[in-house]
Amino acid sequence: TQLLEQSPQFLSIQEGENLTVYCNSSSVFSSLQWYRQEPGEGPVLLVTVVTGGEVKKLKRLTFQFGDARKDSSLHITAAQPGDTGLYLCAGAPGPGKLTFGTGTRLQVTL
């Protein structure tokens, strides 16, 4: 079983601050996704990274896939209240099921 550990579990910051969320595993993944989930809703895909060392940017969000394809990070610059939610990384060892991380709950206050 591939286990994806996320840190921190909870993060409460003020608007304008920067933050980084980490996703770590001892297993290699062929790809890794980041999702955001709001209360009462299903997760929504933010990005997919496929190549070791890959960096993708989505406005104020920067995603990086580790060189060995075992870990990833999500960096948010100048966080806004609209960034509040549960951030989930998810890995696919191959075609088939997606294994989700333990989640990071982010709260951004004014």
Next chain:
Amino acid sequence: DTGVSQDPRHKITKRGQNVTFRCDPISEHNRLYWYRQTLGQGPEFLTYFQNEAQLEKSRLLSDRFSAERPKGSFSTLEIQRTEQGDSAMYLCASSLRRLNTGELFFGEGSRLTVL
């Protein structure tokens, strides 16, 4: 609406009763997944189908749980003799087989409360 839809959104039942959830995936998606999520945690994989074939089941899926996708379109997840520990959000997702990057599109979930 071309997204994944789930029904019902909320279900409250008494312990010992049976419940059934339905999922309608995005029409051109041939893979359908069921996950279970408890508050503040990441979704846990339950099972997935490619067309009508159930390809993998988690050990979390006890004998009281059964999932079907009879015509390769919508799917149902039935829980028999519900227990309080079954209380959770049940999420359905779909994807295209040819996209091996594993990107899933989720429904809004069916929240189950067992009293």
